Amino acid sequence: MATLKELSTRAGKFSGGHRLCPGCGAGIITRQVLAAAKNPVVVGCATGCLEVSTTIYPYTAWNTSYIHNAFENAAATVSGVETAYRALKKRKKFGLEDTEFNFIAFGGDGGTYDIGFQSLSGAMERGHKMLYVCYDNGAYMNTGIQRSSATPLGANTTTSPAGKVIPGKTQYRKELTDIIAAHYIPYVAQASPSNWKDLTRKVEKALSIDGPSFINILSVCPRGWRTPEEKGLEIQRTAIDSCFWPLFEIENGVKYTVNYKPKTKRPIEEWLKPQGRFKHLFKPENKYLIEEEQKRVDNRWEMLLQRAGEI
Amino acid sequence: MGNRIALTGNEAVALAMKQIAPDVVAAYPITPQTEIVQIFSQFVADGDVDTEFVTVESEHSAMSAAVGASAAGARSMTATSSNGLELMFEIVNIASSLRLPIVMPIVNRTISGPINIHCDHSDVMAIRDSGWILLFGENAQNAYDNLLMANRIAEHQDVMLPVAVNLDGFIISHAVENIDIVANEDVRDFVGDYYPEKYLLDEEHPLTMGPVDLQDFLFEHKRQQIETLKIVPQIVQEISDEFAELTGRQYEFFEKYKLDDAEIAIVAIGSTAGTTKAAIDNLRERGLKVGLLSIRLYRPFPADAIVKALSHVKAIGVMDRSESYSNTGGPLFSDIRAAMYDAGETAKIINIIYGLGGRDITVKDLENVIGRVKEVQDSNQIAEKVIYYGVRE
Numbered sequence: 032m033a034t035l036k037e038l039s040t041r042a043g044k045f046s047g048g049h050r051l052c053p054g055c056g057a058g059i060i061t062r063q064v065l066a067a068a069k070n071p072v073v074v075g076c077a078t079g080c081l082e083v084s085t086t087i088y089p090y091t092a093w094n095t096s097y098i099h100n101a102f103e104n105a106a107a108t109v110s111g112v113e114t115a116y117r118a119l120k121k122r123k124k125f126g127l128e129d130t131e132f133n134f135i136a137f138g139g140d141g142g143t144y145d146i147g148f149q150s151l152s153g154a155m156e157r158g159h160k161m162l163y164v165c166y167d168n169g170a171y172m173n174t175g176i177q178r179s180s181a182t183p184l185g186a187n188t189t190t191s192p193a194g195k196v197i198p199g200k201t202q203y204r205k206e207l208t209d210i211i212a213a214h215y216i217p218y219v220a221q222a223s224p225s226n227w228k229d230l231t232r233k234v235e236k237a238l239s240i241d242g243p244s245f246i247n248i249l250s251v252c253p254r255g256w257r258t259p260e261e262k263g264l265e266i267q268r269t270a271i272d273s274c275f276w277p278l279f280e281i282e283n284g285v286k287y288t289v290n291y292k293p294k295t296k297r298p299i300e301e302w303l304k305p306q307g308r309f310k311h312l313f314k315p316e317n318k319y320l321i322e323e324e325q326k327r328v329d330n331r332w333e334m335l336l337q338r339a340g341e342i
Numbered sequence: 343m344g345n346r347i348a349l350t351g352n353e354a355v356a357l358a359m360k361q362i363a364p365d366v367v368a369a370y371p372i373t374p375q376t377e378i379v380q381i382f383s384q385f386v387a388d389g390d391v392d393t394e395f396v397t398v399e400s401e402h403s404a405m406s407a408a409v410g411a412s413a414a415g416a417r418s419m420t421a422t423s424s425n426g427l428e429l430m431f432e433i434v435n436i437a438s439s440l441r442l443p444i445v446m447p448i449v450n451r452t453i454s455g456p457i458n459i460h461c462d463h464s465d466v467m468a469i470r471d472s473g474w475i476l477l478f479g480e481n482a483q484n485a486y487d488n489l490l491m492a493n494r495i496a497e498h499q500d501v502m503l504p505v506a507v508n509l510d511g512f513i514i515s516h517a518v519e520n521i522d523i524v525a526n527e528d529v530r531d532f533v534g535d536y537y538p539e540k541y542l543l544d545e546e547h548p549l550t551m552g553p554v555d556l557q558d559f560l561f562e563h564k565r566q567q568i569e570t571l572k573i574v575p576q577i578v579q580e581i582s583d584e585f586a587e588l589t590g591r592q593y594e595f596f597e598k599y600k601l602d603d604a605e606i607a608i609v610a611i612g613s614t615a616g617t618t619k620a621a622i623d624n625l626r627e628r629g630l631k632v633g634l635l636s637i638r639l640y641r642p643f644p645a646d647a648i649v650k651a652l653s654h655v656k657a658i659g660v661m662d663r664s665e666s667y668s669n670t671g672g673p674l675f676s677d678i679r680a681a682m683y684d685a686g687e688t689a690k691i692i693n694i695i696y697g698l699g700g701r702d703i704t705v706k707d708l709e710n711v712i713g714r715v716k717e718v719q720d721s722n723q724i725a726e727k728v729i730y731y732g733v734r735e
């Protein structure tokens with residue numbers, strides 16, 4: 032892994048002065064991901080908070096080449112960039128025969144789990160040499176906190192509001208990491224900026240692979256989660272210690288490795304409690320949802336340990 | 343020089359693509375464009391062309407990948423029809439706004455619904471206001487030639503806009519014609535290499551493309567796009583003249599057929615222009631002074647030149663192979679009427695909407711249509727502004 036000093040010199044690929052909210056996970060993740068890239072990078076970014084906050088014309092926070100095309104097509108767009116690179120290298124244009132590039136797509140959970148799902152699946156199946164990073168903040172934050180298929184059970188969003196008869200989102204989130212692993216691509220992982228060493232190593236590994244890779248990264252959104260700006264990474268740590276967001280990787284669709292096992296698993300309440308979006312779950316009539324979520328998290332954790340050969 | 347061979351429109355398009363050998367092609371099959379994708383795949387599989395071919399999972403991704411490839415610095419192409427074009431619509435607009443010189447043959451087919459695989463122009467008309475340069479032709483030779491010119495137009499440093507080359511589904515795409523082929527080396531020389539000024543893979547000069555553009559700048563950027571479109575016709579003509587020097591085939595913004603002494607004019611787009619010529623020949627034998635204006639450059643619309651070419655006629659029938667659902671006729675009709683009105687022209691103009699969903703239009707039909715325009719000329723009155731020709735009422 033790169034040393035801290037090396038990482039710090041590469042961190043300038045994504046500069047400050049962007050307009051993400053204070054405490055937003057997306058900016059931290061982007062900085063960490065880009066710092067882990069040794070080569071020049073072309074970034075493709077889906078519409079969403081990261082995109083609208085970092086390239087307000089005539090300014091840009093990106094010190095790498097960057098393209099935003101639309102909401103649902105970051106993967107297809109980067110497919111095109113990566114293919115162009117191979118084509119131009121082959122034809123010895125622009126001196127590309129002597130350069131190595133990394134291609135990284137960024138999308139929010141909406142742009143990845145939902146509207147961009149097809150584009151992502153297609154790009155992974157075709158085998159483009161790209162890393163797709165999903166910063167999963169569990170809702171469409173840019174348009175004002177609407178639910179996505181990544182929104183956790185019970186969360187209060189503006190399209191799954193906690194109302195008098197419906198207690199927030201009634202569905203479980205979908206496990207996109209598993210679905211992408213089912214493409215049997217070389218490398219798939221889940222990470223969190225709270226565990227930056229793990230994240231950096233995963234990005235390095237993904238970029239060293241001659242093929243597609245996908246990393247799903249939990250991303251705090253103080254606005255949508257209703258959490259204090261300065262508590263973001265602390266809260267993300269409870270997601271990991273409660274096993275709501277396990278850190279693991281899957282190679283070639285089958286080889287599971289659990290990268291972090293909490294010494295004592297923290298109850299799911301510790302993850303839910305500090306977040307305003309789950310506040311209503313602590314009313315007596317909604318407590319059953321917390322129990323359901325706990326069961327779900329436990330089962331999934333056990334399944335991961337089994338697949339990783341740990342139990 | 344090249345030689346003359348029998349090809350379908352789709353084969354001619356695929357051959358032109360092979361001769362151009364773009365860096366990247368990203369495409370998805372849809373009738374009646376499918377053969378282009380298949381034939382081109384075979385060229386790639388056989389090593390006849392070293393283009394990188396991206397077998398995307400949808401047209402939306404086809405245009406998205408074409409945008410990515412073009413932005414990266416590659417010459418990139420796609421091809422589609424009908425619903426495929428509508429699926430990529432969002433990105434069609436982004437391609438032109440990013441000033442990416444993507445080239446796309448569109449094999450024109452009606453858009454759903456109802457679903458139907460045959461020719462009309464409802465697909466391309468839905469992107470007529472998207473900032474693309476739109477070229478049409480009446481046969482496979484035109485499609486082939488337009489495609490060979492398309493990259494030059496798109497990539498011209500004063501243009502940098504995408505170009506769509508239209509050909510009528512089945513009528514052109516699947517009919518065999520004898521086509522004059524340009525020799526490979528001549529195509530290479532004519533089309534040349536593509537070296538954009540700004541591109542994503544420029545390591546020394548990182549570039550942000552597709553930023554958020556708010557109230558303070560977007561309007562200026564749109565204005566630049568519009569200003570560019572004003573000079574496009576001139577550049578299209580320069581490149582067409584150069585092509586004529588190479589091949590002897592001269593293209594203009596439109597083709598005039600027996601128009602200069604005509605009293606009645608038909609304005610048409612696509613294969614129907616060819617059918618109209620046969621009808622004109624028949625009626626000219628009977629002494630009717632009728633001529634044709636067949637549109638090649640539809641966007642940007644060469645209004646002044648069209649007005650000039652039509653200014654002497656007394657009655658005009660504008661043939662639209664699509665509707666605009668405005669209760670005021672089809673899209674070409676609106677364009678022609680606006681152009682003529684602005685110039686103070688007084689010719690009587692009617693609209694003939696025909697051939698939707700691939701309904702056949704024959705020489706006899708066009709003689710009838712011309713007869714209707716003649717009635718307008720004789721009476722100096724428009725009894726029916728929009729005629730739905732060939733439909734059971």
Ligand SMILES: Cc1ncc(C[n+]2csc(CCOP(=O)(O)OP(=O)(O)O)c2C)c(N)n1
Pocket residue numbers: 057078079080081102103138139140141142143168169170171172173174179
């Ligand atoms: C085709 C299309 N549909 C809808 C939108 C509106 N829209 C823009 S961003 C967004 C939500 C983004 O959510 P996510 O991907 O999770 O990113 P976040 O904003 O949370 O960072 C939506 C719905 C759009 N731009 N394009």
Ligand code: SF4
Pocket residue numbers: 050051052053054055056057080081084168172173251252253254255
């Ligand atoms: S709304 Fe949330 S995701 Fe969007 S910038 Fe603010 S903190 Fe980040």
Ligand SMILES: [Mg+2]
Pocket residue numbers: 139140141166167168169170171172
């Ligand atoms: Mg989100």
